[in-house]
Amino acid sequence: MPDVMPDVIVLDAVSRVFPTDPPVRALRDVGLRIRRGDYVAIVGPSGSGKSTLLNTLGLLDRPTSGSYLLNGIETTALGDGARTRLRGREIGFVYQSFHLLPHRTVAENVMLAEVYGGHPRRHRRRRALEALELVGMSHRVDFPPGRLSGGERQRVAIARALMGEPALLLCDEPTGNLDSGNTEAVLDLFDGLHARGLTLLVITHEDEVSARAGRRVRISDGVLTEE
Amino acid sequence: MDIRDLWAEALAGVLARPVRSALTTLGTVLGITTLVITLGVAATAGNQIVGRFDELTATAITVEVPARPGGGPLVGWDSSAEVRRLRGVTSVSALAQTEESSNLRVTANDLVDPTRVTGQTLAVVAGDPELPRAARGRMVEGRFFDAGHVRRGDRVVVLGDQAARMLGVTRLTGAPAVFIEDRAYTVIGVLGGLGREQVLSTAVIVPPTTGAGLGLRNVTRVLVNTSLGAADLIARQAPVALSPNHHDELQVISPPTPKRARDGVQDDVNGLFLILGLVSLVVGAVGIANVTLVTVMERVSEIGLRRSLGAARRHIAAQFLLESTLIGMTGGVIGAGAGLVSVVAVSAAQRWTPVLDARLALAAPVAGALVGLLAGLYPALRAARMEPADALR
Ligand SMILES: Nc1ncnc2c1ncn2[C@@H]1O[C@H](COP(=O)(O)OP(=O)(O)OP(=O)(O)O)[C@@H](O)[C@H]1O
Ligand SMILES: [Mg+2]
Numbered sequence: 150m151p152d153v154m155p156d157v158i159v160l161d162a163v164s165r166v167f168p169t170d171p172p173v174r175a176l177r178d179v180g181l182r183i184r185r186g187d188y189v190a191i192v193g194p195s196g197s198g199k200s201t202l203l204n205t206l207g208l209l210d211r212p213t214s215g216s217y218l219l220n221g222i223e224t225t226a227l228g229d230g231a232r233t234r235l236r237g238r239e240i241g242f243v244y245q246s247f248h249l250l251p252h253r254t255v256a257e258n259v260m261l262a263e264v265y266g267g268h269p270r271r272h273r274r275r276r277a278l279e280a281l282e283l284v285g286m287s288h289r290v291d292f293p294p295g296r297l298s299g300g301e302r303q304r305v306a307i308a309r310a311l312m313g314e315p316a317l318l319l320c321d322e323p324t325g326n327l328d329s330g331n332t333e334a335v336l337d338l339f340d341g342l343h344a345r346g347l348t349l350l351v352i353t354h355e356d357e358v359s360a361r362a363g364r365r366v367r368i369s370d371g372v373l374t375e376e
Numbered sequence: 377m378d379i380r381d382l383w384a385e386a387l388a389g390v391l392a393r394p395v396r397s398a399l400t401t402l403g404t405v406l407g408i409t410t411l412v413i414t415l416g417v418a419a420t421a422g423n424q425i426v427g428r429f430d431e432l433t434a435t436a437i438t439v440e441v442p443a444r445p446g447g448g449p450l451v452g453w454d455s456s457a458e459v460r461r462l463r464g465v466t467s468v469s470a471l472a473q474t475e476e477s478s479n480l481r482v483t484a485n486d487l488v489d490p491t492r493v494t495g496q497t498l499a500v501v502a503g504d505p506e507l508p509r510a511a512r513g514r515m516v517e518g519r520f521f522d523a524g525h526v527r528r529g530d531r532v533v534v535l536g537d538q539a540a541r542m543l544g545v546t547r548l549t550g551a552p553a554v555f556i557e558d559r560a561y562t563v564i565g566v567l568g569g570l571g572r573e574q575v576l577s578t579a580v581i582v583p584p585t586t587g588a589g590l591g592l593r594n595v596t597r598v599l600v601n602t603s604l605g606a607a608d609l610i611a612r613q614a615p616v617a618l619s620p621n622h623h624d625e626l627q628v629i630s631p632p633t634p635k636r637a638r639d640g641v642q643d644d645v646n647g648l649f650l651i652l653g654l655v656s657l658v659v660g661a662v663g664i665a666n667v668t669l670v671t672v673m674e675r676v677s678e679i680g681l682r683r684s685l686g687a688a689r690r691h692i693a694a695q696f697l698l699e700s701t702l703i704g705m706t707g708g709v710i711g712a713g714a715g716l717v718s719v720v721a722v723s724a725a726q727r728w729t730p731v732l733d734a735r736l737a738l739a740a741p742v743a744g745a746l747v748g749l750l751a752g753l754y755p756a757l758r759a760a761r762m763e764p765a766d767a768l769r
Pocket of ligand 2: 199201
């Protein structure tokens with residue numbers, strides 16, 4: 150390959166079978182290549198395997214078979230500890246349900262992203278405030294998440310995901326709990342991040358969301374097809 | 377992960393649900409309080425009882441002098457001076473009492489009221505002028521006889537306070553007399569408040585020179601008082617001082633060593649309450665384990681989030697362990713405080729000097745922390761074993 154920088158994601162023949170009775174084949178022979186700076190939407194009906202794919206890409210789950218290179222590193226051969234470190238360093242997550250800790254302030258929630266994995270404590274708050282500024286949440290720094298609107302919460306969660314300067318942002322239905330106005334704001338934010346060169350992968354079933362992405366991938370019954 | 381971050385996260389976890397955390401500490405508080413009170417009160421009471429032992433018996437030695445048929449006296453009346461010279465002796469007195477002298481007929485010269493029965497059968501004892509001090513008594517009326525009375529062989533007596541009451545001698549004005557076997561003796565004092573040798577309170581005490589006429593020729597007993605801690609040594613030295621050639625014929629009655637008294641007291645008091653405290657601690661541990669497990673189940677998504685942010689299994693385990701340890705330690709601190717306050721209160725109510733062991737105050741929080749740590753083991757393990765993908769579902 151002529152590229153100096155490896156592709157962010159290279160999936161080859163990845164399958165995930167849940168050993169239930171009968172076994173569920175959530176991913177079947179999935180192949181996917183995502184380059185640095187790509188903005189990809191993954192669409193598909195409920196139960197088609199979108200979250201399973203995202204968990205696999207996020208190193209939260211291991212494929213049953215196949216190969217997954219993240220930034221050129223073969224992840225399926227790595228042990229638990231190495232996968233955890235890689236995850237903390239390279240990947241930011243955004244969830245439909247935000248996952249903000251209710252008893253901590255907005256700034257503390259964002260700072261949580263640097264608690265693990267050997268980040269310095271110095272200037273941590275300053276970096277959190279910068280991330281919050283990026284998502285336009287500087288005015289709610291010391292609020293508890295419970296007093297924020299849904300859109301504001303998701304922006305805080307995105308700030309947290311951006312904290313460790315990840316190579317890849319994985320979002321599972323990031324606008325699933327938001328009205329159209331807030332959805333618009335979050336999508337504008339994604340556009341901005343994409344413009345800054347961040348690699349984005351967004352699961353959604355809303356056309357409005359997938360339309361913004363440069364590339365759309367459909368998954369149904371665990372089978373991936375490019376659109 | 378920086379250790380300060382671990383502390384901050386655990387502390388935030390405990391403080392996130394303050395009421396629950398407070399209630400969770402209760403079992404540990406109860407257990408530690410019980411243990412601290414038990415050990416503290418036992419130490420205080422034990423010290424108190426030993427203190428009384430010290431004052432009354434731990435410094436009292438009695439040397440019995442057996443009669444020697446045919447031979448001369450084993451101990452002379454002036455031998456007590458030899459004992460007095462020993463280091464650690466505070467007072468010594470020799471006295472004589474025989475079987476014949478124990479049941480003598482004593483009457484008061486009460487001619488005013490012939491209807492009163494004033495004749496009594498009392499013990500007559502001969503003693504030297506040191507007797508009030510050695511018997512730890514005090515003169516209720518009048519005075520004790522002195523060296524002058526002894527030298528002259530004056531016919532004077534001192535009555536024990538009970539004996540005085542039985543004889544109806546209440547005042548010494550007008551120099552009352554008592555009759556021992558129909559011979560008159562002047563009463564010059566009444567001895568009471570005896571700390572040892574209680575028999576003297578119902579006795580008639582005469583000087584040794586006077587007693588010789590009543591069959592009280594030889595010393596039969598020597599009372600020795602020592603300073604604290606000297607009793608063992610003096611018990612060994614006194615017989616030699618009293619009778620250098622025949623010391624092994626003397627019988628020494630010495631107090632038990634104070635250490636044994638203390639041990640005995642604590643053993644009696646502690647057992648049951650110690651078990652009670654330990655049972656409370658176990659109950660407290662089960663409580664912490666239970667609540668921590670519930671907390672883990674409630675915070676599944678938080679665990680998943682932390683894993684997605686790069687937390688390893690050991691980070692998750694460490695946080696929950698530290699949280700339960702903090703709760704246990706808080707219980708220990710509160711329990712130690714409550715226990716020590718209770719010990720002081722009990723001591724104040726009993727007018728005791730509280731004995732507070734600094735090691736106890738330090739060990740209590742450590743014990744509480746240990747309880748919390750043990751209780752947190754299983755929940756922490758459960759939390760660490762969760763698969764991140766499942767936890768985030
Ligand atoms: N841990 C598991 N054990 C067994 N089956 C599972 C497990 N997780 C997911 N599945 C199954 O795998 C299939 C894919 O699930 P997945 O969560 O990836 O769907 P999805 O596309 O995210 O759906 P949705 O849009 O509703 O979130 C489903 O049929 C689901 O029941
Ligand atoms: Mg899903």
